[in-house]
Amino acid sequence: MSDIDIRITGRAGRITLTRPQALNAMTYDMCLAIEAALDDWAGNDAVALVVIDAEGERAFCSGGDIAELYETGTRGDYAYGRRFWADEYRLNNKIFGYDKPVVSFMQGFTMGGGVGIGCHGSHRVVGESSQIAMPECGIGLVPDVGGTLILARAPGRLGEYLGTTATRLGPDDAIFAGFADVFLPEASWPEVIAKLETTGDPAEIKGETPPPGSLRDQLAEIDRHFSGADLEAVLDSLQTADTGFAKDTLKKLSRVSPLSAACTIEIIHRLRDTGPTMATALDLEYRFTYRAMEDGDFLEGIRAAIIDKDRNPRWQHAGGQVPPAAISHMLQPLGADAVKL
Template sequence: MSEEIEIKILGHAGRITLRRPEALNALSYAMCLAIEAALDAWANDDRVALIVIDAEGDRAFCAGGDIAQMYEAGMRGDYAFGHRFWFDEYRMNAKLFHFPKPVVSLMQGYTMGGGVGIGCHGSHRIVCETSKIALPECGIGLAPDVGSTLLLARAPGRLGEYLGTTGTRMGPGDAIHAQIADYFVPRADWPALIATLCDSGDWEAVDSAALPPPASPLADQQAAVDAFFGGETIRDCVNLLKLSDSDFAQSALAAINAGSPLAVACTLELVHRARLRDTIENALEQEYRFSYRAMEHGDFLEGIRAAIIDKDKSPKWRHASLDDVAAITVAGMLMPLGAAGWNMQAKGYVA
């Protein structure tokens, strides 16, 4: 485990450091379980005043979940590994969201997918000049998960619908505008800040180190986002985008069309559902409905094949376009799972 992640108490801080820079610090199943165990141990440990989460390397804080093993199992028709991975990962995400002490995360480079689940549910979410945060799951046939639909639902206006269906990358100013990050601290200042946090256990050191964030191009596009992404369904949004010849509309349309039509349609519905019931538990339970079905009934395996395995970038989705995704199909992907469903109280995955 020490090769993938380092977990220790240093001074007054619980320290979690991702240590897979060669893999963009992708989150393995074992890493998820290790983080959860640390959260359980530190919640009532008086030695730990706060948690500091960071990652080695310059390219990424965490570019997502490690999906290679999940893909291999799924191609054999074994969907249980993916179900178990998501079930336990989501429980860890919920515990991080509810952790009773300050959680400081420092996110350099790429923070995507599963990385958002460990970096963006804490109380003090720090970005720097290299930060690139995104939820590009639709591009691999998955929907934004790890509780991210709650973050999207809470973003200003209709940014959540836009970011979730297009996978748009956010720089540091954008992430703060979208309320997915809180503080801008230049990367060069991170070692001193971490040392202060560990030595003092005082979360106010983050406020002292923060600088005004860079400009946010996304903030300038807020009015356009709200105008185009306020529809009840994704086809409502797409129809509006098709009527415009603006650069924003054409770029958004191209990004939507690059994703799995089924995943894109379900993503919009998931963001809407997360907004209606504003809890992390609801968001994760709804997301798990899609994730659970994504291999067998969705485009996840084909999306991984095209993007990661064969790298031909030419996925053959189950639906040719969004026009082919019926409302009943979306409803079917998001129906309750009964005894197999995710819930915070469950001790583990139920086959």
């Protein structure tokens, strides 16, 4: 497949995304190919670890390739999207629970679906260009691909902030928030990967201190404003604060789907209250994505951002006051249609 290069080199199972012209966006076929490789290597003693990387300087993986999701959804065909998300989430869960080390090297943009393949392994490497984000609320989804698990485990109320505002994380902030483990200058990556291929030992990864980020200094203010029970409480808190952070955060929240932001906060609260697990995170995420085309803002979000590019989405509940019944509907159990991992 021209979009992805899967092979065994030395002791390493190697997966390289090869769509740099498309910022290595994940297609459905790429998702299935990665899962098949992981299944093949699980019982292969010659493969000691898995290394996932990507071609190009701009992105490890900018997200899922959503063109076909939009095309099928606007025809009223919701089955394709539901199948895509279900299969993708199964892969995310497989990476998270894989019995062998999974090492990812994430340069440039790692967003959405890229988080799903890059941020659930055992050794997650970032470099000076790394920018990690969960921007789904801006297109009418919720952070998914298991991203809500990371958000629920993040320090303080950082998860609610990152999940609703799509704030991009440089290497230090990504490590602080739990999306990455190790900083290595990108010039050293080829040498480190070669050692991994030779030895099959993740101890070859020796991290360095990244340039300092900003989240640690902002955490107290993030906690103050995002400690409320719901989106409305968060907005009320921010609107009463005359600070640069509050104004910037309100601007970010004004761009996202209120329904998505409200459901994101609810999912993170549920996960944190019950003790976050990957299975629960993916189950809650799939409840939303299963309904996102038919009842959510997903198709309108894609229209405004990708198709017409007018950046003027007509969101439901545009004032930010999302009825509890709307949140409950999007997150109610799916019964026999629940995601199967």
